[in-house]
Structure formats: C-alpha cells, structure tokens
Amino acid sequence: MGPYEKASDDELIRLAKSGESKAFDALVTRYHRKVYGLALSMMRDHDAADDICQETFIRAYKAFGRFREGANFFTWIYRIAVNLSLNAIRNKKRLVPIDDLPETVGLVASAQEDCAERKELLDKVNETLEKMHPKYRTALLLRVNEGLSYAEISVVLGVPKGTVMSRISRAREILRSLVEE
C-alpha cells in the first residue's frame, strides 16, 4: 500500500471514486482508529463501537459519490460516526457504568490521591455524563477525548461555532456542579 500512504485525502478519494479499492482501504486505515476511538468514547462499549465504526465506513463508501472534493474527509466521517452514535444512544444503548469498565482503564492519579476517592469521583463523572443531554455530552467528548477544535466540532455537529462553545461550557458546568455536590 506504499503509494497510498503518502497520498492526500483528496487524492485517495478521487482514486476511490474511480474504483481503486486500495485507495478506499488506505482511507480506512488512515482514520479507522480515530473513528473507533470516537465511537468508543460515546458508546463506552467495544461491541457498539465496532458496529458503529464499520457502519460509518460502509455509509461513507456508499455516499462517496456525494462527497464534495476539497471538503474535509475527516470531519465528514466523524459526522457520520457521531450521528450513528447518537442514534444508538437514543435507542437506549447505555453507557457502561464505571464498575463494568475493565481494570486497565487508565486512571490519572497522583501519588497522594486516595484510590477510593478517585474511584468515587470517576463514578460521579461517569454517572453525570450518562445523564447529561447528548448534545452537551457529544460536544464535550469531541473536545476532551477526541481533541477536535471548535471549528471541527462545528462541522461535525452541523451547528455554529458559538453553539459549540456554549455547549462545551455548559457541559463542564454541569459536570462541575454535580460532581462537587
């Protein structure tokens, strides 16, 4: 797959549209980790993340004809993944409670922090995220877990940048007020 590794997204999309299946494979290879990470962040479940990741690329593959060259493939594919995740959440796919998370979940804890207190905090954070309205939670996770800029989140969610800013701010306020109760 050597020649495809250096190709830009636009070049790969052009090739994929013309039937070059390895170009599509290269796009998948380039982005499937990120898409999986996003789906995992939102769904908190590997099976669900796997389904959403596959479905995202299948939909992208089928909709290639409508993809405008020059547009940002990354935000386009993220948008598909976010919509699929939100649909899945609406269909009552629950977030995984903290107790069900594997022990290998990374915990950021200083040497001085008490583990039980830390676990309690994470429990509260998780519970709060679960109860939070999806529009706030999604914006927050895209920023905090996926590292997207406000401009990118704006494209992914299809809302103005100002709305992104207020949703993330609101999400943090909700977390802060509930966690520090």
Add this chain to the structure above:
Amino acid sequence: MDHSQVRKLLSAYMDGELDLSSTEMVREHINQCEACTRYLESFHALDESVRSTKPEMPAEGYFEFFPQKLRARIRSEGKAPVRVGRLEVRLARIRIGTTAIVVLMAFGIGFLYGQREIIVPTPKLTPIPVVSKLAPEAPLLEAADEVTSTAKVTSRVEEEVANGSSIAGALEKEERGAEPPAAGLVGLRAKRFESVAEDRAVEAPAEPPVRAYRPDGLALSRKADKKGSPELTPATRYAQANVAQLDGDYSSAMDDYARVLKDSPGTDLASAAQYQMNMITAGPDTTASIETLEMAASIWKDYISQYPESRLIRPACGLYTKNLYLIARRTKSRSDATKALSAIKECSGLIKEKMPSDLKEKSEELKSYLRG
C-alpha cells in the same frame, strides 16, 4: 471583567478558542483572582476525569484486520455503485448455488474485556476465512474492483514470466503480495477472472457463521453435558472447537470440527469447520489425528472431483495434497507416501500450470522417501 463574565469564557479560554483580546482579558483576571483560578483548575481536573472514564482502545490486532473485515462486509451488503474506469458497475448480490463452496473472510480478534468473539485467530494469528456456499463458476465477491485489479494482476504475472519466472512462481509472488483472502486465489483470478462484472445475485450469508458462535456456545455445550444430553448440536460443538482452538488444544478442536463435518455435511457450518481444520493442519505443529486428516483430505478430494474447473481448484488441490502429505509423514507408510505422490501428480494436471514450488518440494521428498 467581573467573575461571572470571566467564568462564561473560562471553558473556551482553556481550549484556546478565544480571540486575542478576550484571551488577554481573561488571563489578566485569573492572574489576580484565586477563585477563578480554582474554577479553571476544576475544569482541567474534570476533563482529566472524563478522559479517564473512556475504555481503553483494543489491541493493535483489531485495527490490523479492520480494513479486510470491512471489505467483506461491504461485499456482503452489496448494491454500492462504483465507477470502474469508464464502466460503472454495481456491486451485485451474488446468487449461491446450493452445492457450491467459496471462501469468505471471517476473522476477529479476542478482546481483553468481557465477551470474546469466537472468531478465533489461528495458531499464527492469521485471519480465519469461513467457507460458504457459492457456485464454483460464479465470480468471487470482489465484483467491481476485480475488473481493474484482474487486468493489473494479469499484466504483473505476464511481466514476471517474461522476465524468466515460472507461471507458478509469478502467481505465488502475487499471492504473497495480496491481502487475505486473495492470497491463494490470485493465481486463479489472473487466469480466469475475465467476466467478473456480471450482475448475478448470490445469497451470501450476511455474517460469517463463526461470528454467531460466541462463548455462549461453550456454556451451552457444558450445560448440555452437565444435563446428561447425549449429543451436542453441531453449532455448539463448533463453538466448543473454536474455544479449544483459541486455547491451543488443536487436537480437541480438530476432532470436534471433524465431528461437525460428519454430522452436518454440506452446510455452511461444515464448510467453516473444514476450513478451520485446514488452517490448523497447515501449520507444522499439528496434532490432529490421522482420522481427522484423512477426513479433511477426503472432503477436498470430493470437492476437486466435483468442481475441477472451479476458481478454487488451486487452493483446494493445495489443501488436499497437504493433508495427504502430512499423513504420509506421520505414518511413514509407503502406501501413504504413494497416495500423496499420486495426488500431487493428479493436482498438477488439474492446475494446468507448472507445479507450485511447495508441491514440487513435497513431491521430491516423497519420491526420495519411496526410492530409499
């Protein structure tokens, strides 16, 4: 700027998303305000907690096979318009004949957490294709992209031959460079894959059978044994075999797969079991029983005699002769060696090209043994 104004901007300030003048004003305020500084710190700490609650990403193996898994799923869903040069081809659903077999890709990686898929890695962690039913003359499930890639493969093979390589050698080189499941089948495609863009409907299974058999299969089988049920169903026995394979108990796995083959012949499950068996026996450390190897060889022999013109003839011959060769090595019997050698000769005629190099080596080894 007062506290409430600043706090409305703290989130965006933290993310570096404010304009320059607002950034400067917020910075100036928090440098002088402990309360707002603590407020900002609480946002940082909460962000860190949010990151901590995200489950860990799966092992790299999952991502390594993801593109292939996706392609298999795209093919099975079909109906995606693809432009191939000037020819627009629809990826069609392909109609499967009831007595034919084709290889699909089915693989998965066992995850660290909770339920594991019983899509099991082989001993060498290569994908495990699932054999499904397909008319041997029907195109493989890469309709549209095959139109361009077939021509490319053919021209590469022809170039290699022109440079002095044997046809078999050139085809094997293509196989090594091809991604699974193409490996083993590229040689056939290069020679015979001219009319793939035909709009035929094949009822491919929506999911490889092996995906359906999760650890529950093992629990069910244990439950059945516990209740004193005399027989496991083929499905639960298949699941049991999968788990044994995962645990490295290839002998038990092979015996169970062989039993599945015997109890449910001609089904997708049997085809999947057959392929799993051959993936195990292809390795050097097989502990399969002679009976199991013989059953595997017998099944491939039947396939070869029914579909001598199949696109799968090359891998079918490879697996048939390999099983016989392994039997001969195990038994060290002259009659088994003779049988294996005859099979190699027969298959060489069927493949219609120069004998593949690994078969040639086995043939030489068997001849040498019989002479000595």
